Amino acid sequence: MDFTGVRVLVVGDVMLDHYIAGQVRRISPEAPVPVACVRKRWTAPGGAANVARNLARLGLQVALTGLAGRDEAGESLRRELAAEGIDDGLVYSAARSTTRKTRIIAQGQQLLRLDEEVIAPPRPEESAALRGKILEFLPACGAVVLSDYGKGVLLDDAENGGLCAPVITAARERGIPVLVDPKGGQWRRYAGAQCVTPNSVEFALACGLESGDAPDQRERETLAGRLRESYGLERILLTRGAKGMALFAGGEPPCYIRAAVREVADVSGAGDTVIATLAACVAKGLDWKESARVANTAAGVAVGKMGTAPVSLAELNQALRENADNPKLYGGSALLEKLEEWRCRNESIVFTNGCFDLLHPGHISLIRQCVALGDRLVVGLNSDASVRRLKGPGRPVQNEQSRALLLAALQGVDAVILFDEDTPLELIRQVRPDVLVKGSDYTVETVVGADLVREYGGRVHLAHLVDGCSTTNLVRRMGAEKA
Structure with missing residues (x-):
């Protein structure tokens, strides 16, 4: 697989992921909580920025736009993006802080996650600036990813509308596919997208199912068809964890893809890897079924890593060569x-x-x-x-x-x-x-x-x-x- 010359635009909720790793050997005498002795700290692009990082590691040219605060986390995020070679189209806001997630890890397990965030749609001037960045990057791109984490950038505003509809319209006018990683059950704002990639929980929410409902295969296919028709979606790629993926498209039988997993270390960021790889393949010109299979392979590599770690092109190509027949066969860097x-x-x-x-x-x-x-x-x-x-x-x-x-x-x-x-x-x-x-x-x-x-x-x-x-x-x- 080679993505040389392929370019993708990512729009959505950017974050800074902060990790604190250590060891736990005792319980605090002050309260019944573990005491973590800190050994290492690091940061990485998160949310939509992690999608962009995944694309960059696959060798694509990437542009990213979203909202960040004028704060230390925003500056750290900007440096991280520059180090990855990502075109920085972020709009910096004085009215909100940069979304930041801090994960405390010991013995390979998360002890606690601390979220610092503001959930609100962009202000009118911020929305205008974001649209300007999008229209600047759009013509040169082979695909657009809307990465919705529900933090506000892609939320609809009663007065100003939202970003999703104008982005989807502008992309469709240019024949550029739009892929959406959704959040929540309200998909009206994604209407007209070429593909939406929900996980099982997001799919159930969008279908209006009760918590705990588990549709069988026939019911799932019927529900997917209704969602596509309701929102004018060409395809839905349902990610099902250990059960793999299912691709639903109009006029075609569903395509079920078996999971390709080595060893599950952490599922954080696996959805980012899926949509990034899917968008990369579609932008390169592969058909949707083949693109979904490649994305499934990438997801199998991603969940074997700790944290929101991207999958490199070398790792993806090795996994494709193995064809999931031998998930325990590793290359040197992996x-x-x-x-x-x-x-x-x-x-x-x-x-x-x-x-x-x-x-x-x-x-x-x-x-x-x-x-x-x-x-x-x-x-x-x-x-x-x-x-x-x-x-x-x-x-x-x-x-x-x-x-x-x-x-x-x-x-x-x-x-x-x-x-x-x-x-x-x-x-x-x-x-x-x-x-x-x-x-x-x-x-x-x-x-x-x-x-x-x-x-x-x-x-x-x-x-x-x-x-x-x-x-x-x-x-x-x-x-x-x-x-």
């Missing part, structure tokens, strides 16, 4: 990100490596011993080229994708990563495992990476071997039987 998340939860990392050409009881025993030594197991797998150099031209028997798939299916394996070198030394240097495991046919002194691991305080473990188990012997026996 694995490093996952390792950081695990360590934020104080989870220990175990590493082992090998060719794992034909799985046998010896391999299973090795994996079980590794699992008992820590919280997360990373397996370095020799690539096909590496195996050929080590074992000869007749090996491997199975290609690297097949070997990785079988390894990932073993209980306790959390991540598999391919390496092309003859030894895993550089991979060990990157992973920095707490425990490095090899078979007892080695000595600690001959284990590759042992000195490195022990130098930073890790340890080396020699696993017991199962007698008579060897891939080389299995290959020889198969050759003899064939002869």
Whole structure:
């Protein structure tokens, strides 16, 4: 996937996401609350700004417009946008503060979220300034995203109307698709949009369902049809969490897409990733079904990250190559990100490596011993080229994708990563495992990476071997039987 030269405009409620991460080891003597020892703070663009950041990380040219306050959070947001290369079309208001969400995190879990916000439609002069920015950016764009978080920018005003209708009208006149990430159940302001992307709760609200109502498939399709007709919507892409997505369009059968999830760490920002990726694909010229499938793949990567973390183009392309057949197979940058998340939860990392050409009881025993030594197991797998150099031209028997798939299916394996070198030394240097495991046919002194691991305080473990188990012997026996 390549989005070079593709441009998208994002309009909506911008925010600054503030994170405070630490560790909890005791309860306060002053009140029955956990005491978090702060280790790290950081900020990131949130809300509509996170949609823009997702687009920028996918390699698109992005313009963003919304309302921010003349305050410290607004200045921080402006710096974050500049660092991402996003065209800043924000209108700065003296009458409101920048929406800011502060999340306090410990052991990988949110303890508390603090929201600082003003919920009100733009003032007349602010609305006029926003429309001016939109009309300035619109002609060069291949798609427009309306990111509605209900904070006011896209709310209708009794006297001045709202932004949604004029944006949708201006875009349609130019043949530019408008995609909406909705908020609440009042969709009148989205009338005429090409696609609305509700989650299950937003869909139920828009349909007027009671809390707890769970329509079956036929009822859901009927309700989606009514929503489309009521508001003149061409499509609805319903995001259903672990159940995947459903695309409803007039004159076409519904398209159901199975979820592609590695490991759910945090669903924050997943909707931003979905609409950003969908808009990117549509602006590039892909059809809606293919665009939805790519967005579904991106969502699977996004929920495996902590916080509102965007999905990079490299991560998306890797996930598309895997085609969700092996969600535990990681590339280098994705694995490093996952390792950081695990360590934020104080989870220990175990590493082992090998060719794992034909799985046998010896391999299973090795994996079980590794699992008992820590919280997360990373397996370095020799690539096909590496195996050929080590074992000869007749090996491997199975290609690297097949070997990785079988390894990932073993209980306790959390991540598999391919390496092309003859030894895993550089991979060990990157992973920095707490425990490095090899078979007892080695000595600690001959284990590759042992000195490195022990130098930073890790340890080396020699696993017991199962007698008579060897891939080389299995290959020889198969050759003899064939002869």
